[in-house]
Amino acid sequence: MTxxxxxxxxxxxxxxxxxxxxxxxxxxxxxQAGVSEGLIFRHFENKEGxxxxxxxxxxxxxxxLFAEIxxxxxxxxxxRKTISLPFQVKEEDYDFWRLQFKLKWELKNYxxxxxxxxxxxxxxxxxxxxxxxxxxxxxxxxxxxxxxSSALLKGDLKNKEELHQFLLNKxxx
Amino acid sequence: MTxxxxxxxxxxxxxxxxxxxxxxxxxxxxxQAGVSEGLIFRHFENKEGxxxxxxxxxxxxxxxLFAEIxxxxxxxxxxRKTISLPFQVKEEDYDFWRLQFKLKWELKNYxxxxxxxxxxxxxxxxxxxxxxxxxxxxxxxxxxxxxxSSALLKGDLKNKEELHQFLLNKxxx
DNA sequence: AATACATAAGTGATTACTTACTCAACGGCA
DNA sequence: TGCCGTTGAGTAAGTAATCACTTATGTATT
Numbered sequence: 001m002t003x004x005x006x007x008x009x010x011x012x013x014x015x016x017x018x019x020x021x022x023x024x025x026x027x028x029x030x031x032q033a034g035v036s037e038g039l040i041f042r043h044f045e046n047k048e049g050x051x052x053x054x055x056x057x058x059x060x061x062x063x064x065l066f067a068e069i070x071x072x073x074x075x076x077x078x079x080r081k082t083i084s085l086p087f088q089v090k091e092e093d094y095d096f097w098r099l100q101f102k103l104k105w106e107l108k109n110y111x112x113x114x115x116x117x118x119x120x121x122x123x124x125x126x127x128x129x130x131x132x133x134x135x136x137x138x139x140x141x142x143x144x145x146x147x148x149s150s151a152l153l154k155g156d157l158k159n160k161e162e163l164h165q166f167l168l169n170k171x172x173x
Numbered sequence: 174m175t176x177x178x179x180x181x182x183x184x185x186x187x188x189x190x191x192x193x194x195x196x197x198x199x200x201x202x203x204x205q206a207g208v209s210e211g212l213i214f215r216h217f218e219n220k221e222g223x224x225x226x227x228x229x230x231x232x233x234x235x236x237x238l239f240a241e242i243x244x245x246x247x248x249x250x251x252x253r254k255t256i257s258l259p260f261q262v263k264e265e266d267y268d269f270w271r272l273q274f275k276l277k278w279e280l281k282n283y284x285x286x287x288x289x290x291x292x293x294x295x296x297x298x299x300x301x302x303x304x305x306x307x308x309x310x311x312x313x314x315x316x317x318x319x320x321x322s323s324a325l326l327k328g329d330l331k332n333k334e335e336l337h338q339f340l341l342n343k344x345x346x
Numbered sequence: 347a348a349t350a351c352a353t354a355a356g357t358g359a360t361t362a363c364t365t366a367c368t369c370a371a372c373g374g375c376a
Numbered sequence: 377t378g379c380c381g382t383t384g385a386g387t388a389a390g391t392a393a394t395c396a397c398t399t400a401t402g403t404a405t406t
């Protein structure tokens with residue numbers, strides 16, 4: 001990985017996350033990266049290839065985060081870690097996550113289904129805690145976490161830590 | 174309002190909602206509306222004017238929906254109506270709502286804050302019901318409703334009515 | 347000499363928008 | 377009634393700018 005190649009990746013991530021994939025031209029990426037436009041196509045073949053390279057870079061981030069929850073055996077901890085998911089995202093990773101959420105609205109055939117194993121784990125946790133309708137309870141919490149993440153990444157959420165504690169209390173975890 | 178002008182509005186709404194504002198060219202809109210491209214600019218001045226006209230068309234939809242909740246005095250009914258919000262959206266209005274949610278991610282300076290009065294009304298409702306931390310309770314419900322709406326409009330929500338009843342039960346409303 | 351990195355200057359296609367032009371409908375007036 | 381002048385709806389054919397992408401070529405390192 002050369003310096004220039006990395007510059008391209010970082011600039012593209014930042015621009016895609018702030019302006020969107022379609023609204024970001026390859027020439028803008030090249031300019032911000034301090035690189036000729038042709039170099040983008042030498043390294044990534046086309047614009048979509050550049051996007052895929054960016055997503056691949058962050059793939060491990062997603063896997064680690066979810067594995068941490070799915071491999072947890074204590075049900076209360078499964079729920080606690082799910083609730084904490086959006087609140088522990090590091091500032092430096094905001095661009096990557098904002099891009100993920102943006103793409104879900106921008107690209108037509110972008111289905112993630114990375115949440116499926118998480119939904120299973122959560123559902124089991126609620127079942128172990130004798131909660132009625134554990135699948136619905138799980139779905140509900142994941143929809144709430146999605147809403148929180150969206151607000152957070154769009155910068156619409158002020159009393160962040162207050163809400164976090166409130167939720168941990170509510171769920172008694 | 175001539176037929177052709179209305180055709181432009183309807184075609185643009187459908188295309189913007191499905192492909193996004195940036196990814197939809199004025200020539201595509203004109204073609205789908207069966208109209209010359211220049212007519213778009215005669216009626217709406219520019220592409221952004223076309224978008225604004227579309228949003229203005231649906232403005233009353235939003236106002237009516239929110240007024241129904243904010244003017245409600247019975248606290249339990251305020252909560253019930255808020256929960257039901259995403260579940261009662263008519264199929265024919267999906268394009269309009271999908272566009273609203275899409276724009277929140279696509280346009281940089283798109284702040285709605287149409288939710289503020291709703292958050293106040295909900296907060297008051299929880300207070301009247303003696304709930305501790307009514308503002309956080311209100312925020313939490315609105316974030317959940319946002320998550321549900323997103324999933325619904327993206328077509329990711331299957332057991333819709335089951336979830337609806339589950340939530341009404343949970344909140345005892 | 348070979349190879350990978352890098353660029354300048356292109357390509358045709360598409361973008362939002364404009365220009366110059368019809369054509370039908372209308373109201374006032376002799 | 378008959379004619380004129382204005383106006384708004386509508387279009388075909390442009391415009392310069394930008395799009396994703398290519399080609400030809402140069403340079404540095406091994």
